[in-house]
Amino acid sequence: MVVxxxxxxxxxxxxxxxxxxxxxxxxxxxxxxxxxxxxxxxxLVDQATNVTLIGPDARIQALALGxxxxxxxxxxxxxxxxxxxxxxxxLLASAPPTICHGLSxxxxxxxxxxxxxxDADLILQVSSLSDCDxxxxxxxxxxxxxxxxxxxxxxxxxxxxxxxxENIELVRPxxxxxxxxxxxSQPGRxxxxxxxxxxxxxxxxxxxxxxxxxxxxxxxxxxxFLTGQGxxxxxxxxLVKRLNLSSQIMIAQPLGDAAEAMKSADVFVRPCPxxxxxxxxxxxxxxxxxxxxxxxxxxxxxxxxxxxxxCEKPSVQSLADAxxxxxxxxxxxxxxxxxxxxxxxxxxxxxxxxxxxxxLYRELALARATFPITERAxx
Numbered sequence: 001m002v003v004x005x006x007x008x009x010x011x012x013x014x015x016x017x018x019x020x021x022x023x024x025x026x027x028x029x030x031x032x033x034x035x036x037x038x039x040x041x042x043x044l045v046d047q048a049t050n051v052t053l054i055g056p057d058a059r060i061q062a063l064a065l066g067x068x069x070x071x072x073x074x075x076x077x078x079x080x081x082x083x084x085x086x087x088x089x090x091l092l093a094s095a096p097p098t099i100c101h102g103l104s105x106x107x108x109x110x111x112x113x114x115x116x117x118x119d120a121d122l123i124l125q126v127s128s129l130s131d132c133d134x135x136x137x138x139x140x141x142x143x144x145x146x147x148x149x150x151x152x153x154x155x156x157x158x159x160x161x162x163x164x165x166e167n168i169e170l171v172r173p174x175x176x177x178x179x180x181x182x183x184x185s186q187p188g189r190x191x192x193x194x195x196x197x198x199x200x201x202x203x204x205x206x207x208x209x210x211x212x213x214x215x216x217x218x219x220x221x222x223x224x225f226l227t228g229q230g231x232x233x234x235x236x237x238x239l240v241k242r243l244n245l246s247s248q249i250m251i252a253q254p255l256g257d258a259a260e261a262m263k264s265a266d267v268f269v270r271p272c273p274x275x276x277x278x279x280x281x282x283x284x285x286x287x288x289x290x291x292x293x294x295x296x297x298x299x300x301x302x303x304x305x306x307x308x309x310x311c312e313k314p315s316v317q318s319l320a321d322a323x324x325x326x327x328x329x330x331x332x333x334x335x336x337x338x339x340x341x342x343x344x345x346x347x348x349x350x351x352x353x354x355x356x357x358x359x360l361y362r363e364l365a366l367a368r369a370t371f372p373i374t375e376r377a378x379x
Contacts, residue, residue, distance in 0.1 A: 019048070019361050022097035022114060024107035025055040032104060032127055034279045035259065036173045036353075041068050043174075043354020049361060052097065054088060055107065076110055085113045092118070098368075099123060099361050101147075105134035112144075121145065121364040126153050127173075127277035129298060136161050145360065147171045149277045150300045169360050172301075173277065174353030175286040177344040181337035182288035183266040184330040191222040191327050194265040194289070196258050196280045197272065199230035199251075204272035204294075206239055207316050211271075213243045214320040220327045224249045227261060262287035267326055267333075270294060273314050281308070282348065285340040290333040292322045301347065307340040 021044060025037065033040075041051050041063060051068045053060045056075040064070040071091050076084040088110060096118040102111030103125045115122040126132060127149040135141055141161065146168045148154035154170050157163040184191070193212075197203040205226065212224050226236070226249065233251065240249045252261075258280055262268070268284035274296035282301060284291050291308035304310040309325065311318040326333040 018050075019099060019358075019365050020050045020052070020095055020097045021099040021101060021361060022092065022111070022120075023051065023053050024100065024102045024111040024114070025053055025057070025060055026104060026106045027055075027057040027059075028106055029055070029103040030057055030059055032277055032279060033173065034283065036175060036279060037103075038063055038065075039174055039176075039350045040353060040357065041065075043350055044358055044361075047354055047358030047361075049358055050095070052092070052095070054091070054110075081109070085110060089114060089117045096120070098365060101125065104128075105131045108134055108138070112140075121368070123147060123360065123364075125149070126157060127298075129156075129275040132156050132161065135163075142167070145169065145364065147357070147360070149173055150298055152298045152300055156298075169356065171353055171356045171360075172348050173279070173282065174348050174350035175283060175344060176350060177286050177341045178288040180288060181290075181334045181341065182263060183290040183326075183333055183337050185334075191220070191267070192265045193222055193224045193267045193269055193323065194227070194258075194261055194284070195224065195269045195271065196227050196261075197270060198228040199226065199233045199236055201232050201235075202272065203228070203230075203232075204314065205232065205236050207314070207319055208269055208271040209236065209239050209243065209245065209249060210316045211320040211323060212245055212249060214316065215324055215327070216245070216248065218320075218324060220324060222248065222327065225261065225265065226251045227253070227258065258283060259287065262289055265289060267292060267323060269319070269323065270296075271314075271319060273297075274299070282344075285337075286344045286348070288337050288341055290326050290337050291340065292319065292326070294319075301343065303343070306336065307343050308336070 044051050045067050053063055053070040056073050058072050060070045073088050074084050097120045100111040100115035100120045101123040102108045108124055112122055122144040124144050125147045146157055148168055148170050154168050157168050158165050195208055199205055240246055262284055268289045269292045270281050273294040278299055281291055281293055293302050293308050294311050294314050302308045302310050309322040311322050
């Protein structure tokens, strides 16, 4: 017989209900999750969880709202890493976390160190192949619990990194879906393409510009808005000028939140293959845009011809053909956008994200609130 009893000095309800969650966030995490992070924090508060955000990026201060607290730290870099972690621990001493949740690879060490300092449970969120690589390098990777943002990532953790399946939770990021498709909703308006990718060489912005030239030559009038920023901007502007596309391609100021631009654009394009959770593409689906994407090995929400058009190969011709298909058949584009909206409602709801994450927190809290005293078999 196994006898379960509360931890001495505390009641089971106190331990089950008092959950102080620390979300460790860096610039990469903010870039990767965007507004989803705010939805998660609010959803956790709704699930009776105390939420604190900590990280080196000052933008986390904007996420502090009511009961959601935030602390900005000095970047944890060599040779001052241990000192910076001690400083972070001191910041949190007044309200020690019971859960330390690292949202991307560069926050794992901080989350693990704080968890050790306060004897808290450690959760590592995995949303890219680089996160998987970081997990593979951890000596104590079996001591943590993992949140995978997609089924392919959960499979990598289990099958390649040998993480026990019971230590992996699949929690798909959640967004609010628009009421109806936004793409081509105004007859007679010039078709508008939005690309939020950074203006860097490895993001293949040149591929989109060359595809726009192909579409122009095919007789498709369109406007392309590039809202990213990066070191490749000068050469991108030079390519636009060389292809005589200055009146059709606009390099706009970077957006803090792409949601507003998505309300007035028709087609969202990601011109390079990916291995990271793509929040902007998911957000475009949730806004009711038609999405054209290159293959992404970890995103399971791109279903070719249903929720998005997935180019067969990363080439100018393939990209131009996919965009051209949407421009030529607007009704089909709107049907695809409508199916994407339904997919978001079913698989990427904000409430489901908050509930599943909070359920994992409670599971860990309950495990600490009870422990076996004796185990006796009657003979």
